Amino acid sequence: MDSIDSILEKYPNAGRDSLIPILQEVQEEENYLSKDNVKRIGKYLGLPTSKIYGVATFYNQFRFEALGNYHIQICRGTACHVKGSEQVLEEFKRELDIEPGETSRNGDFSLEIVSCIGACGLAPVITVNGEVHSKVQPGDVKDIIKNYREEVKENA
Amino acid sequence: MPNTSTNIRSELVQSLNKNPGDWSQDLQDELKNYQHKELEKPIIYIGTGTCGLGAGAGDTLKEVKDYLERNDIDAEVKEVGCIGFCVEEPLVDIQLPGRTRVGFSEITEDKVEGLLDSVFNGQIPAEHLVGQFKDQDLEPYEDIDYIEDHPFFRNQTRRVLENCGRVEPTSLEEYIAQDGFQGLAKILRTTTPEELCDLIKDSGLRGRGGAGFPTGLKWKFALDNAAEQKYFICNADEGDPGAFMDRAVIEGDPYRLLEGMILGSYAIGASKAIVYIRAEYPLAITRLNHAISVLKEEGLLGDNILNSGFNLEIKIKKGAGAFVCGEETAMINSIQGKRGMPSPRPPYPAEKGLFNKPTNINNVETLANVPGIARNGPEWFKSIGTEDSKGTKVFAVSGDVKNTGLLEVEMGVRLKEIVYNIGGGIADDNEFKAAQIGGPSGGCVPKQHLDIEIDYETLQEVGAVMGSGGLVIMDENTCMVDVAKFFMDFIQRESCGKCIPCREGTRRMLDTLKAITRSRSQEDKSKHESLKRFKSVVYLKRLANVIQDSAHCGLGQTGPNPVLSTLRWFRDEYEKHIYERTCPAGVCKNLITYNVDEDKCVGCTLCAQKCPSDAIKGKQQVPHYIVDEECVRCGQCVEVCRFDAINVK
Numbered sequence: 001m002d003s004i005d006s007i008l009e010k011y012p013n014a015g016r017d018s019l020i021p022i023l024q025e026v027q028e029e030e031n032y033l034s035k036d037n038v039k040r041i042g043k044y045l046g047l048p049t050s051k052i053y054g055v056a057t058f059y060n061q062f063r064f065e066a067l068g069n070y071h072i073q074i075c076r077g078t079a080c081h082v083k084g085s086e087q088v089l090e091e092f093k094r095e096l097d098i099e100p101g102e103t104s105r106n107g108d109f110s111l112e113i114v115s116c117i118g119a120c121g122l123a124p125v126i127t128v129n130g131e132v133h134s135k136v137q138p139g140d141v142k143d144i145i146k147n148y149r150e151e152v153k154e155n156a
Numbered sequence: 157m158p159n160t161s162t163n164i165r166s167e168l169v170q171s172l173n174k175n176p177g178d179w180s181q182d183l184q185d186e187l188k189n190y191q192h193k194e195l196e197k198p199i200i201y202i203g204t205g206t207c208g209l210g211a212g213a214g215d216t217l218k219e220v221k222d223y224l225e226r227n228d229i230d231a232e233v234k235e236v237g238c239i240g241f242c243v244e245e246p247l248v249d250i251q252l253p254g255r256t257r258v259g260f261s262e263i264t265e266d267k268v269e270g271l272l273d274s275v276f277n278g279q280i281p282a283e284h285l286v287g288q289f290k291d292q293d294l295e296p297y298e299d300i301d302y303i304e305d306h307p308f309f310r311n312q313t314r315r316v317l318e319n320c321g322r323v324e325p326t327s328l329e330e331y332i333a334q335d336g337f338q339g340l341a342k343i344l345r346t347t348t349p350e351e352l353c354d355l356i357k358d359s360g361l362r363g364r365g366g367a368g369f370p371t372g373l374k375w376k377f378a379l380d381n382a383a384e385q386k387y388f389i390c391n392a393d394e395g396d397p398g399a400f401m402d403r404a405v406i407e408g409d410p411y412r413l414l415e416g417m418i419l420g421s422y423a424i425g426a427s428k429a430i431v432y433i434r435a436e437y438p439l440a441i442t443r444l445n446h447a448i449s450v451l452k453e454e455g456l457l458g459d460n461i462l463n464s465g466f467n468l469e470i471k472i473k474k475g476a477g478a479f480v481c482g483e484e485t486a487m488i489n490s491i492q493g494k495r496g497m498p499s500p501r502p503p504y505p506a507e508k509g510l511f512n513k514p515t516n517i518n519n520v521e522t523l524a525n526v527p528g529i530a531r532n533g534p535e536w537f538k539s540i541g542t543e544d545s546k547g548t549k550v551f552a553v554s555g556d557v558k559n560t561g562l563l564e565v566e567m568g569v570r571l572k573e574i575v576y577n578i579g580g581g582i583a584d585d586n587e588f589k590a591a592q593i594g595g596p597s598g599g600c601v602p603k604q605h606l607d608i609e610i611d612y613e614t615l616q617e618v619g620a621v622m623g624s625g626g627l628v629i630m631d632e633n634t635c636m637v638d639v640a641k642f643f644m645d646f647i648q649r650e651s652c653g654k655c656i657p658c659r660e661g662t663r664r665m666l667d668t669l670k671a672i673t674r675s676r677s678q679e680d681k682s683k684h685e686s687l688k689r690f691k692s693v694v695y696l697k698r699l700a701n702v703i704q705d706s707a708h709c710g711l712g713q714t715g716p717n718p719v720l721s722t723l724r725w726f727r728d729e730y731e732k733h734i735y736e737r738t739c740p741a742g743v744c745k746n747l748i749t750y751n752v753d754e755d756k757c758v759g760c761t762l763c764a765q766k767c768p769s770d771a772i773k774g775k776q777q778v779p780h781y782i783v784d785e786e787c788v789r790c791g792q793c794v795e796v797c798r799f800d801a802i803n804v805k
Contacts, residue, residue, distance in 0.1 A: 015493075016492060016493035016494070017491060017492050017493045018493065019493035020473075020474075020476055020490065020493055021473070021474070023476075024435065024474055024476065054495060055493065055494065055495055058478065058495040058496060058652075059476035059477050059478050059496070060476070060477035060478060061435055061476040061477040062476065076397070076646075077397030077398050078397045078398030078554075078555075078592060078595065078626065078628045078642070078643075079397075079398045079554035079555050079560075079628055080397075081397075081639075081642050082554075082555045082556065082628055082630055082634055082639075083555070083556075084791070087790045087791060090788065090790065091768055091790065094768060094769070094788070095768075114436065115395060115397050115477075115479065115646070115650075116394075116395070116396070116397040116398060116399070116400070116436075117206070117436065118206060118207075118394070118399075118400035118403045118436070118437065119206055119207045119210045119242075119400070120242075120398055120399075120400055120552060120554035120560065120626075120628075121207055121242025121243055121245070121554055121560035121561050121562075122207060122210045122211060122242065122245075123554060123555075123560075125210060130438075132206075132209060132210035133210075134210045134211060137792075137795065138768065138790045138791070138792050139766050139768075139792050139795070139796070141768075142768070
């Protein structure tokens with residue numbers, strides 16, 4: 001028995017309405033939705049894999065590839081946009097050489113756009129593994145990434 | 157003393173069936189305790205909402221605890237929600253026994269020691285001071301202004317937010333000490349569901365999610381549809397970028413929302429309720445989960461609530477990130493485990509909603525208004541506001557205004573007052589240009605209409621909507637075409653794809669806006685593209701009207717609003733982009749170039765060091781120049797230049 005089984009066990013006699021919560025829990029546990037896990041969830045709920053894929057691709061939250069060690073989320077809400085988050089995003093793209101939704105080849109960084117973190121008073125906002133950086137200017141990006149790169153080296 | 161506190165909590169809940177005047181003396185004394193009137197030791201309050209944490213409140217909290225331990229000081233540390241003054245976070249309040257509570261701003265980790273040193277030595281430092289909280293039972297400090305007289309708070313009418321940032325959001329006792337659950341107890345004792353619907357209808361409360369439908373009427377529809385099982389849903393899927401009212405209410409005062417939900421469920425006869433909340437709000441989810449488990453323990457949720465025979469179970473469903481799920485029928489589909497696409501109405505959710513049962517859906521702020529109405533009556537609620545819009549409205553004000561944050565004003569307040577009095581005016585003394593209200597479904601209010609009253613109907617007259625309460629203030633350096641493009645990009649990405657007008661139409665509108673903001677070199681050389689540019693204003697308008705008329709749900713129908721409203725008020729700006737290929741605000745990066753003014757540049761190399769793409773060349777003490785092909789137009793050089801030597805055209 002593994003972690004997926006113990007998640008599924010929490011939903012006895014589960015119906016379709018448990019699909020999204022199960023997907024969320026599995027993703028939280030495994031960091032992404034693997035092909036095998038999607039199949040297992042389908043078997044458990046009696047749903048074809050195609051249906052699950054249809055639901056999972058509809059929502060922004062679900063992903064089918066593993067995240068990097070540092071998950072960078074750039075807020076693209078209105079307040080952040082007005083305060084220049086587009087330039088911040090451009091800078092991250094350039095520094096890391098990846099597009100939003102991708103993970104750097106060494107697996108250190110993932111870049112993602114989120115619609116609003118809800119900390120508009122501190123715009124532009126980004127989060128790295130849940131840690132909020134506020135009032136980020138394009139010029140700060142290099143330093144932010146440098147700090148995390150150093151952390152990677154220390155941990156290695 | 158966890159045991160005694162649990163007992164007191166139960167006792168408080170049990171006493172809810174009596175008037176507070178009839179409560180035993182012991183309990184009255186306890187209440188005073190929870191109102192922080194009779195302190196045995198100092199209390200330090202730290203605002204640890206998401207915004208506070210973003211500004212570093214987590215480190216402040218840790219440092220405060222360390223300080224108390226280091227200096228062996230016996231004091232209580234309370235984590236409170238957000239009082240709304242985001243720009244001054246992290247906020248720390250200190251209350252000494254017998255004295256009023258004093259608020260301080262921008263207390264980052266390194267400022268904790270200095271602040272606490274002087275406060276515990278009997279000195280209230282003037283630095284970082286916001287003011288003291290009015291309380292007639294406590295001794296005020298001389299020469300310190302009241303927080304209630306602070307410009308940010310003076311012009312507010314706080315009803316929904318009255319507890320936010322003041323009480324400990326995890327403590328049921330503190331909520332009850334602020335008259336919480338009195339309304340529920342009174343209604344369950346004296347009022348039938350039908351009467352409750354009428355009472356809410358009478359109060360004039362309208363949906364705060366944006367559309368402004370009368371809440372009492374909505375409840376009545378759901379009540380009138382008899383069924384064995386009904387559902388009550390709270391919409392906390394705050395997807396509107398630039399709005400965070402719901403998050404602040406849930407993080408700062410979760411019991412208020414739950415009381416509102418219990419009342420609503422009672423009114424329509426639902427025994428199951430669901431909070432559909434964004435997964436991006438982890439702290440709010442934690443607070444809500446905690447509050448639900450406490451209410452279950454105390455019998456305020458579950459079977460036979462307060463001996464009324466009414467049963468209710470509340471569950472949390474985490475949204476998975478789709479803006480369209482804010483639409484009622486899409487949300488219902490999402491809860492049922494399907495793609496969050498809207499269904500045709502009728503049948504309305506009040507007849508056939510979740511699992512085909514009668515369902516009622518209300519927004520967080522709407523429900524947070526209900527306990528006050530239940531407690532104080534409809535007359536109290538409608539005593540403020542305008543003819544058709546009663547009560548207050550919470551706004552999340554952000555953008556180019558000095559005091560960004562969360563504020564609550566009486567309906568009918570003028571926009572000017574929000575921007576200049578509460579908001580403190582435009583940052584950096586720039587000119588006000590427009591206020592975007594209502595998010596992607598709303599529109600912008602230009603300068604000439606700053607005098608407009610905040611009211612559902614008057615906002616519609618200028619092409620904006622109340623929306624859920626996102627209010628983004630923009631200054632002269634904002635390009636309105638860019639803002640329209642931003643919203644169109646958002647709507648186009650978030651369109652669920654079910655109906656063609658929204659799926660294809662918003663895409664075409666976005667394409668047109670992109671064509672307007674393209675430089676000549678990037679242009680497709682075919683005649684088609686230049687024709688598209690010249691036709692664009694007419695084309696955008698016509699397409700927008702088609703989408704408004706024919707899209708399936710509210711998201712699509714209101715999607716073109718930002719374009720229409722910017723076209724209405726800032727048409728000249730569109731024309732400058734189209735005919736002159738310039739961006740007057742200097743934002744659309746394909747239409748601007750950066751140049752160094754050789755007379756002003758002293759060759760300090762600061763810009764060259766900051767330039768992310770090494771586009772700035774030049775030797776020390778010699779005027780620099782910018783290689784246009786290399787320039788990524790990030791604007792960093794303008795930010796850092798101390799000699800104002802970089803021109804944007």
